[in-house]
Amino acid sequence: MQPFRFLKESGKAVFQDRYVKKASEMLHTWDGNQAGRIGIIGAPLSKSSISHSGAAFAPGAIRKMLSSYSTYSIEEDIDLSDSVITDYGDIVMHPTDIVESQKRIAETIEQLVAVHPDVLFIILGGDHSISFPAVSGFQKHWRKVGVIQFDAHHDLRNLDDGGPTNGTPFRSLIESGTIKGSHLIQIGIRDFANSKTYTEYGKRHGVSIYTMKDVRNRDIKEIIEESVQQLEREVDAIYISVDMDVLDQAYAPGCPAIGPGGMDSASLLDAVALLGEYEIVKAMDIVEIDPTIDFRDVTSRTAAWVIMQFLKGKKKAGWV
Template sequence: MSLRHVKPAGEAIFKDRYTTKAKELLTPWQKGLNYDFSVAGVPLSKPSISHSGASQAPGAIRSALQSYTTYSAESGVELTDPIIDFGDIYMDPTDIKGNQHRIYEGLSDVYATNAANHWMILGGDHSISYSSIKAHAKNRTVGVIQFDAHHDLRNTKDGGPTNGTPFRRLLDDSIINGENLVQIGIRDFTNAKAYQEYADANGVTVYTMNDVHQNGIKAILEEELERLAGKVDEIYMSVDIDVLDQAFAPGCPAIGPGGMDSKTLLEGVLFASENKKVNTMDIVEIDPTIDFRNMTSRVAAYVMLSFMKGKQI
């Protein structure tokens, strides 16, 4: 017996025959699948130095893809290829350092499948970038474009490997070189002088929000992408949502004024993704439990689509 007019629970979403929602592109990974794009979730937020429910962000960002279609009216591009979804890396409830090693091992396996040309990693707090970049840097030289209000160069003696330390650890462990790290959006009254000095001493290139306003995001990225492309095998893009002004990211644990607007960030991600060496991106620091109408998760989903669009125009 069939039930008339009944849809499966959780799938009772309006369907327009001419419209494909971005979430419909998600396809569970199976051995042998090969497509342009993939996604993996890293639901870790316990190393955060402030209250954070960022462990819930991977699912929230995937759900937010339902808010968008696959068609770019500005470019005429239709995103048609499935996105291979590797699911989420397992997180132990209490073992923080063990979790960070599991992220490294898990993402090493994900990258080693070669199932996609372009990778999108959904955090989680920013501590996950250490493990992801370490896994990605196997047998290659990696440069990093970091959109962030913070340097994330804190010392590890005061708190261990928190979400404020990933790039300090990458530099101290010689996984990346300071001259191959570019930080964009660093904000006033948000960092300590000691960490600016550490950045300077290690050759890190730092652009403040004032630099972004004066020079423009595209001009900055054009210069730095050209410089990095001549020095590294691949460029990894790390998008910390707290680079945005609090008006655009209410679901970010470290909200604050004076940040980037969402249009500027999206333009930057799109422009950077057009570079052939930018093939991997993470999105971090979203707490869905404090978000308003999923605004911040929707920004993250739009960042994913901008990255994909940049690879197809």
């Protein structure tokens, strides 16, 4: 009789089907040298949020929710089972200094992209403040970067009233010269979630703004194709930033800034899958999930599916 054959590592004792590979099984801890074509890194910063937020816990929650899905897409007959995701771990945040934490994010992303320029990076926030340093680090290698931002909010707030918060990342990117305003495309901007001043700031700097009315009245795939065509003529790489509060509160109860009138999850998932098909799309972040207020991990589950849709698009196009 084989001894202890029913004992498993703590936390691993779940049902296993020999014919099903879970998405979480694609994750492999980075050994400091080799890296797969896909990389995940956590940026657990949420002290910079202007509202109460436990988004620092999101990287772990999203990784865990990958175990909810298999690697097989029945819609496209694509299996990601042979894909390897290098898990670089989480960037260590300073306990109290927000600016120092953002510097650490920028430095780490810059170094990783320099060493592994061919890796498709997926960055797990954290609140949206992480996008400023993440794109800044990414830009050091790719030079001209375009950003497609899914969000209910412009995140173009002034920095005088609160410093570098989760409401300021794209203003910081524009004013630091990291990206041009005309290289920022915002999708899903919502009624009664922004001020006229910041909409005018965006338009003045050439930001392309698709409101939720645009999303409702047009095919999301048409918006994505239009956006990529606009950017690919002018930039070297496109970075996607997915603020999960672009979704209606019914689909994202774990976002600190929930609200009605947002995007449905199918539209977001279709958009991200299509973006994955473009070679020029080189990185993505997912932000603004607070697992401490989520319901049955609904929002983290959706974020994990966003990752799978992105990789499905890459696989379909033969990039990974």
